[in-house]
Amino acid sequence: MKQVHIGNRVLFTAFLVLLLGWCLFNSGLAGKDFLPNPYGISLFQKFLAAAFQPALDYQADWVPDDAPPFFIKVVSSLWLTIKYATCAISLSLVVGVLFGTLASQSWWHTSSYRQTGFLLRSLRRVVRVLITAGRSIHELLWAMLLVTALGTSPLAIIVALAIPYGSTLAKVFSEILDEQPTHTKDYLLTQGGHGTTAWLFTIVPSALPDLVSYALYRFECAIRSAAILGFVGIPTLGYHIQTAMGDFHLYEIWTLLYTLLATILIVEFLSNRVRRLITKEKISTTRPQDHSLAEITRHRPKARALHLSVAIIVVFIVFAWVQGESPFSDVPWEKRMTNLERFLTKELMPYPVQQSGDWADALPWAGELLAEKGFTAGLQTFYLGTAAIILAFLASLITLPLASKRLNQSQPLEINIGSSRLLAIVGAVHSLFHRLIYIVTRAMPEYLLAFLLVQIFGPTAWPLILGLALHNYGIVGRLGGELIDNSNLREAKVQLAHGSSTMGTYFFSILPAYFNRFLLYFFYRWETCIRDATVLGILGITSLGFLISDASARDHNDEMFFFILVGAAIVMLGDFASDAVRGKLRG
Amino acid sequence: MVVVFQLDHISKAFQQTQALSDVSLDIDKGEMVALIGPSGSGKTTLLKLLNAQHMPTSGRLAVDGADIESLSRSSLKQVRQQIAYIPQDLGLVPNLKVFQNILLGKIGSTASWSLIRQFFFPTQAELTAIHSILEDVGIPEKLYQQTSSLSGGQQQRVAVARALYQNAHTILADEPVSAVDPARARSLVTLLSEISAEKNISVIMSIHNTDIATAMFPRIIGLKSGHLAFDTASPTEEAMADLYLIPDQQITEA
Numbered sequence: 001m002k003q004v005h006i007g008n009r010v011l012f013t014a015f016l017v018l019l020l021g022w023c024l025f026n027s028g029l030a031g032k033d034f035l036p037n038p039y040g041i042s043l044f045q046k047f048l049a050a051a052f053q054p055a056l057d058y059q060a061d062w063v064p065d066d067a068p069p070f071f072i073k074v075v076s077s078l079w080l081t082i083k084y085a086t087c088a089i090s091l092s093l094v095v096g097v098l099f100g101t102l103a104s105q106s107w108w109h110t111s112s113y114r115q116t117g118f119l120l121r122s123l124r125r126v127v128r129v130l131i132t133a134g135r136s137i138h139e140l141l142w143a144m145l146l147v148t149a150l151g152t153s154p155l156a157i158i159v160a161l162a163i164p165y166g167s168t169l170a171k172v173f174s175e176i177l178d179e180q181p182t183h184t185k186d187y188l189l190t191q192g193g194h195g196t197t198a199w200l201f202t203i204v205p206s207a208l209p210d211l212v213s214y215a216l217y218r219f220e221c222a223i224r225s226a227a228i229l230g231f232v233g234i235p236t237l238g239y240h241i242q243t244a245m246g247d248f249h250l251y252e253i254w255t256l257l258y259t260l261l262a263t264i265l266i267v268e269f270l271s272n273r274v275r276r277l278i279t280k281e282k283i284s285t286t287r288p289q290d291h292s293l294a295e296i297t298r299h300r301p302k303a304r305a306l307h308l309s310v311a312i313i314v315v316f317i318v319f320a321w322v323q324g325e326s327p328f329s330d331v332p333w334e335k336r337m338t339n340l341e342r343f344l345t346k347e348l349m350p351y352p353v354q355q356s357g358d359w360a361d362a363l364p365w366a367g368e369l370l371a372e373k374g375f376t377a378g379l380q381t382f383y384l385g386t387a388a389i390i391l392a393f394l395a396s397l398i399t400l401p402l403a404s405k406r407l408n409q410s411q412p413l414e415i416n417i418g419s420s421r422l423l424a425i426v427g428a429v430h431s432l433f434h435r436l437i438y439i440v441t442r443a444m445p446e447y448l449l450a451f452l453l454v455q456i457f458g459p460t461a462w463p464l465i466l467g468l469a470l471h472n473y474g475i476v477g478r479l480g481g482e483l484i485d486n487s488n489l490r491e492a493k494v495q496l497a498h499g500s501s502t503m504g505t506y507f508f509s510i511l512p513a514y515f516n517r518f519l520l521y522f523f524y525r526w527e528t529c530i531r532d533a534t535v536l537g538i539l540g541i542t543s544l545g546f547l548i549s550d551a552s553a554r555d556h557n558d559e560m561f562f563f564i565l566v567g568a569a570i571v572m573l574g575d576f577a578s579d580a581v582r583g584k585l586r587g
Numbered sequence: 588m589v590v591v592f593q594l595d596h597i598s599k600a601f602q603q604t605q606a607l608s609d610v611s612l613d614i615d616k617g618e619m620v621a622l623i624g625p626s627g628s629g630k631t632t633l634l635k636l637l638n639a640q641h642m643p644t645s646g647r648l649a650v651d652g653a654d655i656e657s658l659s660r661s662s663l664k665q666v667r668q669q670i671a672y673i674p675q676d677l678g679l680v681p682n683l684k685v686f687q688n689i690l691l692g693k694i695g696s697t698a699s700w701s702l703i704r705q706f707f708f709p710t711q712a713e714l715t716a717i718h719s720i721l722e723d724v725g726i727p728e729k730l731y732q733q734t735s736s737l738s739g740g741q742q743q744r745v746a747v748a749r750a751l752y753q754n755a756h757t758i759l760a761d762e763p764v765s766a767v768d769p770a771r772a773r774s775l776v777t778l779l780s781e782i783s784a785e786k787n788i789s790v791i792m793s794i795h796n797t798d799i800a801t802a803m804f805p806r807i808i809g810l811k812s813g814h815l816a817f818d819t820a821s822p823t824e825e826a827m828a829d830l831y832l833i834p835d836q837q838i839t840e841a
Contacts, residue, residue, distance in 0.1 A: 190640050
């Protein structure tokens with residue numbers, strides 16, 4: 001009898017496939033909804049065909065006389081998108097640096113933590129809870145809450161973006177700080193250094209390139225988010241995409257999509273340049289004549305390009321804040337505060353409590369809401385997010401060997417396998433093609449993809465899952481590609497040198513060796529997918545987002561807030577589970 | 588001769604492990620001392636005791652005549668400022684400039700705000716002081732270089748420069764040459780002995796390379812299983828052989 005050897009990795013992958021099936025089945029895709037309807041397919045073909053003819057002018061036959069030219073409309077909505085993203089990310093940076101430091105262990109361990117004990121420990125816990133709470137509510141939901149509380153104002157939009165972004169930056173900043181080696185800091189402590197000073201001069205410089213890198217990446221995300229916030233009524237790119245879709249002006253949509261895509265790609269390109277300026281060793285172009293201090297100082301390496309970039313970024317941030325309508329002046333401050341007070345003290349309060357003033361009445365109300373629809377919608381959110389990330393993960397694992405630059409060059413992993421010129425060209429072309437798909441899918445916000453797909457295929461779970469999966473496919477693909485291109489892959493090289501094909505090398509050497517790293521990406525994105533799935537329901541599928549927007553439309557702000565909290569609780573659970581699993585995988 | 592370190596029947600235990608047992612010795616100002624012995628013999632523990640990073644479990648340790656057990660927190664800090672410690676990994680921050688790493692030599696004696704100012708806006712006087720120390724260690728042209736761009740040997744010199752900037756009377760070095768080739772190791776020991784002679788600084792270095800130790804250090808202390816095996820200018824061949832003689836069973840267990 002043959003022996004069967006099935007490893008943990010295969011078992012886990014099989015489990016993922018089963019889980020995917022279960023989530024799809026439970027999302028209502030078991031029956032006729034599993035396949036798209038013919039009408040949707042023909043609409044989709046039209047939509048794709050329009051990609052080749054983006055509009056250069058209004059598509060409508062009649063446009064009001066005072067409407068700005070189409071080009072101006074696109075540019076001004078793009079600027080507004082960038083402006084909100086810039087203001088929000090600058091505010092998030094302040095929150096991120098402050099809270100990230102307070103939440104990091106590396107700082108607490110060097111501060112006078114032990115002496116001041118309980119109070120500071122409690123402060124750190126409070127900060128961590130605030131960070132988790134801030135992240136667990138999607139920026140679109142923060143925007144709904146703040147717009148309801150403060151009225152549609154630039155400030156509400158900026159703060160709505162800055163709360164989750166600041167919290168995410170704080171979380172990741174604290175993780176980056178804690179990942180730095182501490183031996184140099186410990187050494188300086190033994191030399192009599194003050195804790196915070198030693199931390200400032202060892203941990204911070206080591207972490208700085210990663211901190212800046214991540215902040216720049218979040219700016220790119222903020223542009224996507226600012227575009228999407230158009231869906232709550234501010235005229236960023238998302239707003240015009242939504243109205244163009246409403247009028248079925250497909251050519252206009254493509255112009256707006258290309259504008260967003262180009263912006264994201266340009267920002268990514270510039271971010272990479274800045275990142276390189278920080279990490280690149282500064283070399284002096286001239287040599288000192290002798291070793292005197294004056295001569296060495298005159299010929300010291302200069303970082304002009306870096307300083308100039310920093311100055312441009314600062315000027316740009318200031319310009320974004322002061323240009324156009326001031327975020328602070330549109331509505332009188334007193335009126336805003338009265339609105340906020342009414343919102344916080346009355347409207348958010350559960351309806352029975354508003355009537356009786358007794359908080360005990362809130363419990364049956366909450367129980368009823370949960371039992372009636374909240375529980376099912378919460379599960380639906382879980383199914384959507386989980387199905388999306390499994391699809392994205394499996395698809396990117398399969399396409400990675402086709403996309404990797406290093407596996408598809410004429411000498412894969414720098415090993416000569418005697419491949420022909422033609423094969424080398426074919427390899428380079430399909431690698432470029434797959435990487436291009438990663439870039440485009442990553443650059444497109446999941447909410448926008450889901451919105452477009454819902455409009456085309458109708459409100460089934462597929463558009464939401466696919467929108468979420470496509471965006472995450474690009475992200476996991478990129479992370480995996482970076483892993484392959486930046487690792488040594490010694491065993492894989494040996495296997496290639498022994499005559500294995502590149503595909504064989506990937507599936508039997510690279511994938512098993514780095515499976516845990518891929519899983520880290522999986523769990524990191526799973527947590528984000530669950531968070532994004534809570535809002536996708538706004539597009540019309542019975543998940544939490546749907547209940548939230550429904551309650552908001554009925555002006556039942558207490559219900560809206562309750563379902564937002566349920567969503568936050570699910571995200572926090574996901575966050576906690578993902579953190580625990582990732583901790584185990586790292587360990 | 589001025590005695591800097593006085594060890595009187597010093598023992599140090601970490602929970603179940605006896606790291607040092609009944610070690611007594613004196614080290615004078617300006618002495619060059621090599622600490623040798625197999626892994627786990629107590630070399631690092633002894634260095635960390637001299638720096639008062641650890642306290643002895645029993646026995647008396649006096650630094651500059653003062654019993655370290657009786658020192659207040661501020662006096663302990665003052666003692667530490669007199670003793671520069673170079674760890675095995677050199678303790679340099681890779682992405683700081685060389686002069687910034689050297690400034691950290693005075694982290695124990697400079698107010699934080701002043702150190703921050705010096706980091707970003709060093710005065711001419713501060714740069715001159717650092718430049719002149721870099722001349723002493725032979726790499727003045729590296730003043731503004733990023734530390735990670737330097738070779739291993741140059742980084743060792745930065746670590747020595749940082750110790751000199753600290754104005755310490757003693758440099759403790761924990762196997763600083765174990766990761767470099769013999770030529771670079773010799774070059775660093777030569778540099779330290781020149782500095783020791785010129786500035787009357789004591790240098791106590793733990794080292795695995797016994798050839799360099801016997802050829803280049805005027806005093807060699809051998810440690811075995813936490814005990815003082817010998818303390819001499821030139822250990823005999825038998826003493827050396829005995830120092831590294833480990834039963835086969837212990838090697839395989841290790």
